[in-house]
Amino acid sequence: MITKNDKKFALTLKAVNADSKINELIIKEQGVFTLISEEKTMYLYFDSKCECLRKLEKYLCTFIGINKYDINIDVESFLNIYKSKKIEAFRTLIEVASFAGHNKFEMKLKPKTNKSYNFIYNSTKELDDMWNSSTIKMEFVNFARDLQDLPPNVGTSVEIAKRISDKAKTVEGIKVTVLDKKQIEAMDMGLLLAVNAGSHVDPRVVILEYVGDAKKPKTVLVGKGISFDSGGYNLKPSNFMKGMKFDMSGAAIMSSTIMALAKSKAKCNVASVAMLTDNRIGGHATLTESIIKSMNGMTVQIDNTDAEGRLVLADGITYAVRNLKADRIIDAATLTGAIVVALGKWHTGVFTKTDAMWNELEKASLNSLERVWRQPLLKEHLQAMQKTPIADLTNAEPSREAGSSTAAAFLDIFAEKKEFMHLDIAGTAEANNRGKAVMLRTLFEMLK
Ligand code: BES
Numbered sequence: 001m002i003t004k005n006d007k008k009f010a011l012t013l014k015a016v017n018a019d020s021k022i023n024e025l026i027i028k029e030q031g032v033f034t035l036i037s038e039e040k041t042m043y044l045y046f047d048s049k050c051e052c053l054r055k056l057e058k059y060l061c062t063f064i065g066i067n068k069y070d071i072n073i074d075v076e077s078f079l080n081i082y083k084s085k086k087i088e089a090f091r092t093l094i095e096v097a098s099f100a101g102h103n104k105f106e107m108k109l110k111p112k113t114n115k116s117y118n119f120i121y122n123s124t125k126e127l128d129d130m131w132n133s134s135t136i137k138m139e140f141v142n143f144a145r146d147l148q149d150l151p152p153n154v155g156t157s158v159e160i161a162k163r164i165s166d167k168a169k170t171v172e173g174i175k176v177t178v179l180d181k182k183q184i185e186a187m188d189m190g191l192l193l194a195v196n197a198g199s200h201v202d203p204r205v206v207i208l209e210y211v212g213d214a215k216k217p218k219t220v221l222v223g224k225g226i227s228f229d230s231g232g233y234n235l236k237p238s239n240f241m242k243g244m245k246f247d248m249s250g251a252a253i254m255s256s257t258i259m260a261l262a263k264s265k266a267k268c269n270v271a272s273v274a275m276l277t278d279n280r281i282g283g284h285a286t287l288t289e290s291i292i293k294s295m296n297g298m299t300v301q302i303d304n305t306d307a308e309g310r311l312v313l314a315d316g317i318t319y320a321v322r323n324l325k326a327d328r329i330i331d332a333a334t335l336t337g338a339i340v341v342a343l344g345k346w347h348t349g350v351f352t353k354t355d356a357m358w359n360e361l362e363k364a365s366l367n368s369l370e371r372v373w374r375q376p377l378l379k380e381h382l383q384a385m386q387k388t389p390i391a392d393l394t395n396a397e398p399s400r401e402a403g404s405s406t407a408a409a410f411l412d413i414f415a416e417k418k419e420f421m422h423l424d425i426a427g428t429a430e431a432n433n434r435g436k437a438v439m440l441r442t443l444f445e446m447l448k
Pocket residue numbers: 229247304306307308309334335336337338340395396397403426427
């Protein structure tokens with residue numbers, strides 16, 4: 001938890017460099033912490049020229065990782081070091097303290113209590129505005145992370161839908177719609193239903209709408225919400241099934257982004273569509289070579305039941321185009337193993353034919369310290385997905401060449417010429433078995 005100018009704690013964290021008047025006992029090496037116990041102060045030393053925000057992020061993360069106490073943060077001392085980037089450094093301090101200070105989801109008999117970080121600074125309009133918008137944003141980053149971390153027996157499609165809609169109802173200005181199985185059937189979301197076919201848990205679609213400025217083009221955020229991906233009849237080998245509870249990360253992130261925008265009263269026009277189901281085996285589960293009609297009318301041959309994300313997203317994108325009248329669509333999905341091979345945990349893969357959208361996203365990502373890397377999206381990738389004689393599309397192309405791009409091309413065709421951007425977060429959604437709500441901060445900065 002973070003607070004500002006609250007009652008003070010015993011211990012204070014303070015940044016220093018060679019220009020500061022400091023105790024000679026302080027170790028003068030960049031990134032090193034020295035505790036001077038008589039002063040009840042922990043000093044963090046910076047090189048004189050250092051104004052690197054990533055370093056600040058790294059040092060603070062390390063500190064919070066080992067700190068056992070409630071602590072004051074002497075914000076002014078950090079702003080003195082980040083002279084030309086005061087406001088960015090302030091944002092980084094807030095983000096890292098809220099993120100790293102948020103305890104892991106747990107179901108232990110005796111849960112740990114969150115540590116408090118009390119920010120001490122001289123109030124100005126600029127700093128207070130940054131405080132307000134960043135703390136709201138981080139509230140929803142941590143909300144999304146807690147959803148991601150739910151074990152799959154608790155975080156079912158139905159439960160995730162409930163938690164998202166309950167939270168959204170606490171935010172003024174959001175219209176909440178939850179579609180149950182009957183309504184999903186009535187909408188002809190054949191692809192979502194085909195993925196859900198093997199499950200005893202019903203699917204859900206959660207739509208959140210927020211209009212902060214009706215004149216702005218409408219952006220719809222679609223999220224992959226597979227509460228557990230076993231692979232279906234193309235069953236994953238057991239070592240590949242680990243972590244598949246995180247396959248709902250896109251839905252958690254996209255829904256939480258809208259809530260953060262609405263709560264901070266951003267001047268934007270946005271909606272989110274969370275496509276929720278698990279992907280299981282069982283007597284009713286979809287068989288390979290089945291041909292399924294999508295909501296859009298196009299037919300899809302299911303050549304691999306483990307390529308389920310693109311199926312549920314396709315119907316979500318059609319809903320965004322047809323029912324929500326989107327001007328542009330962005331989706332986030334833990335979509336392909338191929339992007340993990342290409343970019344690892346370091347970058348989110350971005351696919352779009354629209355340079356302008358890519359430029360906006362990249363710019364926002366630099367402020368959020370989240371790394372993105374643009375990937376190719378060609379008509380050849382679509383053609384590979386159309387190589388099936390008896391349906392309009394296949395959901396899995398056998399050669400697996402450029403597997404992340406062919407998956408993106410499959411989604412792109414459902415956007416029906418609307419501006420479209422796909423974020424493949426398969427490698428970045430979680431780290432050390434813990435959700436990161438990756439891209440939420442970037443999308444928030446981009447859309448606000
Ligand atoms: N959820 C997986 C992708 C994934 C892999 C996420 C690793 C996180 C870590 C997705 O549904 C999947 O299984 N994709 C297949 C597609 C293939 C069958 C065309 C893949 O990438 O192997």
